[in-house]
Amino acid sequence: MLSKLNVSKVGLKLIALGSVAALAVSLISLPTAANAESVATTLTKNKITLVIADETGFPLTDKLAEEFTKQHPNVKFKINRDSFANLTANSPRLLASNNAPDLIRLPTIGDTVKNKLLLNLDPYVKAYGWDKWSAAQLSGLRVNSKNVRGSGNLYQLGLGYSITGVFMNLNHAKTLGITAPPESLAEFEADLAKAKAANILPIMAGDKDGVVNFAVQALINTYGDRQKLSDWIYNVPGATYNTPGAIKGADKIREWADKGYFPEDINAIDYFTFITRFQNGEGLFEFNGNWEAANVQAKLGANSKFFLFPSLNKGGKHVAMGAANSFSVPAKSKNKTAIVYFLNWIHTNAAARQITLDVTGATPGGDPKTALPKVAAGSLIEDGLKMAAQLSKDNGYIDFMANATAGIYANAIIPQSQLLVGSKITGKDFVTAVQESYAKELGR
Structure with a gap:
């Protein structure tokens, strides 16, 4: 599997790319009763072994477990790994087992909450002070009593959180007389026009697999209402994609396409190709996420900005947009207090936060006021951390619109965005088609 939005570089990447079919990240569940007064926040002194079910190719849990045991020698870990596809398919059986793990990588919830297979983490929010964390960052990990994401009880936390933005080639910027990242949409568009006039590709992008939608959603985020779009992504009854902000954002993409701001062969360019071309110096800007920061840094060095x-x-x-590399605590965990202590430690302990960043390149989450992990000054990873802190301050996190339903990405977003950047349809056409596909899939 890819590794994008997968903090593990697997899960988050796919989630970012839009949960290509298999990954509709319904990151949540429904209530399992528990009272805030009843939860403990102290770690046992007894010798215990915590069991984690995780995907292959995700070393973060190994590194975190090693550090936790170093700090708490009485706690050992057993990490069972399987392919992402197998783990996702077998998670209901694992959760229902009398030998359920204590923590499980769970990118999609399915019926696990309805079947009372997940631990409701809400009682720990006050107990540990998680109410100081970014509410928007955690919203996609909540589900209400009607099984709708975005509100209600908390059933997951992330081991790393992705964030999206724009990479800039500073060599091109210098040539164009651009001295700093744009601070408004008008400034961004002025930079696009300068690049086009100088025969420098304004935006390196590809849409063979729909990834131009990083740019599409960025504009919809700018023109629209975050809460209304979140409601649509989380399938809130009555929510619609067909809003003035969405139409305006899609129309702007059509305008950029008409002006030649994208590659002429954009619909033939896949994700790997467009990131490679940008890293090799093609394009002033690239819409992408912090999972690519280290790769861009390796290629462009100090001549890049995020x-x-x-x-x-x-x-x-x-x-x-941002997403969590989501993990849940099974309701049948035999070590609930200890594993939740471990989850809190991941977000609050300096060594753990540093490990999360070093291994994944993703922000560790937690309280925005908590000191950031150490990174090379001026690096793109440092840029990403500052961006995450700013977004938490602005309460501006939003899930990827490609995660709204299991089929929305493949059935509507990819083909319609290809028509949009091919200057074949209007923003209104794009938005209408996506909404119709959404309504059909949900039976609304």
Whole structure:
């Protein structure tokens, strides 16, 4: 599997790419009763072994477990691994087993909450002070009593959180007289025009697999209402994609296509090709996520910058896509107090936060006021951490619209965005088609 939005570089990447079919990240569940007064926040002194079910190719849990045992020698770990596909398919059986693990990588919830297979983490929110964390960052990990994501009880936490933005080639920027990242949409568009006039590709992008939708959603985020779009992504009854903000954002993409701001062969360019071409120096800007920061840094070095897509007006609040590398605690875990202590430790302990960043390149989450892990000064990873802190401050996290349903990406977003950047349809056409596919899939 890919490794994008997968903090593990697997899960998060796919989630970012839009949960290509198999990955509709319904990151949540429904209530399992528990009272805030009843939960403990102290770690046992007894010798215990915590069992984690994780995907292959995700070394973060190994590194975190090693450090936790170093700090708490009485706690050992057993990490069972399987392919992402197998783990996803077998998770209901694992959760229902009398030998359920204590923690499980769970990118999709399915009926696990309805079947009372997950631990409700809400009682721990006050107990541990998680209410100080970014509410928007955690919203996709909640589900209400009607089995709708985005509100209700908390059933997951992330081991790393992705964030999206724009990479800039500073060599091209210098040539164009651009001295700093744009701080408004108007400034961003002025930079695009400068690049086009100088025969420098304004935006390196590809849409063979629909990834131009990083840019599509960035513009919809700018023109639209974050909560309304979140409601649509989380399948809230009555929510619609067909809004003035969505149409305006899609129309802007059509306008950029008409002006030649994208590669002429954009619909023939896949993800790997477009990131490679950007890293080899083609294009002033690239819409992507922090999972690519280290790769861009390795290729472009100090001649690169990573920033949040600007707000409509200078000084405005930012909205950007991000997703958690989601893990859940099975209701049948035999070590609930200890494993939740471990989850809290991952977000709050300095060594753990550093490991999360070093292994995944993703922000460790937690309280925005907590000191950031150490990174090389001026690096793109440092840019990503600052972006995450700003987004938490602005309460601007939003899930990927490609995660709205299991089929929305393949059935509507990819083919319709290809028509949009091919200057074949209008923004209204794009939005209408996506909404119709969504409504059909959900039976609305």
